[in-house]
Amino acid sequence: MELTTAASLTTTGLTRRFGNFTAVDDVNMTVGEGEIRAVIGPNGAGKTTLFNLLTGHLRPTAGEVRLGNQVISGRRAHEVAQHGITRAFQTTNIFPSMTVHENVVTALLGVSHASLRFWTPASDHLEKAADEVLDLVGIYDQRSRQAGILAHGDQRALELAIALAPSPKILLLDEPTAGMSPYETQRSVELLRKIWRELKLTIILSEHDMEVVFGLAQQVTVLVSGRVLADGEPSAVRSNREVISAYLGGVEE
Template sequence: MSDETAHDILLSARGLVRDFGPFRAVDGVDLDVRSGTIHSVIGPNGAGKTTLFRLLTGILRPTAGSLEFAGEQLAGRPTHVVARRGIVQAFQTTSIFPRLTAHESVCAALVSKHRRSRDLITWFHRGLAGEASQVLETVGLSDVADEQARALSHGDQRALEVALALAMSPRLLLLDEPTAGMSPFESHKMVQLVQRLAKEEQLTVILSEHDMDTVFGISDRVSVMHQGRVLADGPAPEVRRNADVMAIYLGSEA
């Protein structure tokens, strides 16, 4: 790897392993994610994608291996430390703040970022209301800012999940199945949002997605997992042509 290429690597995992008793869910994964790219991690159910995401965000500790982010070793560090370093995953809004409005939900996330949890009831709102509005504008939710999270359409709920993650000022955003359950129109909006975040907000994105049209339409690089290992990794067009990927994961439709 050249010095220039190495300099572009924001996240680098080497030999990541995660065992659950005798079962090895992640088996020696190497992963390099370049700054400013959309990097998809795909694979069939049970391939280890969710476990890998949990290792990257600190929810799970690796059984073995290393994880370097922006020059710092993060393997085994707690979730809040990983998040403050800049790795944030979007989680389901409706299971976190279902009764809050979209604006209040983002304010709550901002309170957490600013470490003012004791101000959660009063929202610390004088300093955060404008910032929350700006985040909602970024994801296209300004028109529904005063609606409860649980009352939003499915597509808007997923966009709000992204907004909560953005409130943490991430450098690396992890999105797990962002278009799941969406209509074609909603999926198109989400794809445009992800592309815009990567380009305009200079975010690096790791995406896990079952919709192959989405994956190969927006990804700079794709890693394919199978049985806990990386089966293939490379530029999206190259991976799409990979015979092993077509045979094991994509099937005849590829």
């Protein structure tokens, strides 16, 4: 498997208004290459809107998003994806009537060979590349099954495979463990850590489960009312008094 460097992501003055309401308010954030960053905040803090701005699903009212040195804000979602930012979970891309394998091959089609950094790079080998992705996320044995009848956990793994297929530089995960049992959550955290280690990509996740956040992320950004209340290493964020009173409540140890 050929590996690539990850990429850094920077937002400068990133702002999104809906009418008079400001959902994302002057967010300045730098996510380093190969970092795992968690974005946390209470309901309505602006996490989903921020992710939509990062993926090109929304245009900013003001400010910009840069991937490395390249400005990507203002581009359409499919262009942003081609530049190397993909997303799993909130926007499900599964075709339920196709097989698991066909779903991943479809995600690989349209990606130039040069972009298949993680997987075997040749069109004749798209099938093989799809198998590599499925093996990585642990559902290779499900490859011939119809995607729509997969168990919930396997369907989430397939969503992850589809997001990983284009060999992204940055992977965005919307609440990767939402709705999972403690056991499934633990397995997901291990899987994400393995993917991050093997592919050396940058991961940005939004998550409500603080065990997941503090177990996985190297840096945490806390959003409240669209603004960055704090960011830094998990231990610093965890003991930040403003964060505790605004959001974390009883999590202080």
